[in-house]
Amino acid sequence: MSIDNVGKKSNKVEVGRRSFEDEEWQACKKVVRERDKGKCRFKSCLSITEFYQIKPGTPANLDPAHVIPVSEDSKIMYNPRNVVTLTRFIHRRMDDYKNPLTGEDITKNEHYYWWWRILENKVACYDENVDYKALVLEYIYGRI
Numbered sequence: 001m002s003i004d005n006v007g008k009k010s011n012k013v014e015v016g017r018r019s020f021e022d023e024e025w026q027a028c029k030k031v032v033r034e035r036d037k038g039k040c041r042f043k044s045c046l047s048i049t050e051f052y053q054i055k056p057g058t059p060a061n062l063d064p065a066h067v068i069p070v071s072e073d074s075k076i077m078y079n080p081r082n083v084v085t086l087t088r089f090i091h092r093r094m095d096d097y098k099n100p101l102t103g104e105d106i107t108k109n110e111h112y113y114w115w116w117r118i119l120e121n122k123v124a125c126y127d128e129n130v131d132y133k134a135l136v137l138e139y140i141y142g143r144i
Helices: 023-035 088-095 108-120 132-141
Strands: 062-066 083-087
Touching: 023 062, 023 083, 062 088, 083 088, 083 108, 088 108, 108 132
Parallel strands: none
Antiparallel strands: 062 083
């Protein structure tokens, strides 16, 4: 931060995170923490078989994760429907377009399939004929 910005409210991303001074972001995170009860939402969308694929001892640090990246649509940055609690391990895999269970590369549609499952808390098989991004956008923008 430059000396000119000292003491001023900043909405800039600092070291990969929203600023602690960003009151809207802090309020959004509070809503998300309360809604998600301080737990990773990923585990709640897994079948028993999938649950046991998660490696024991996977780090459990929690992060607020944007479903639709801020770079793609900054208007929904503070929308709690666009933010979920994930472990940092799962958050990184989602951001990197990796299968959150196996770490293998996934397609964009598979990426949104996992977000859809997390948002809807669903155990469901992947169907390549479904446009999962459209389902995710319906959820976030409230057009369900």
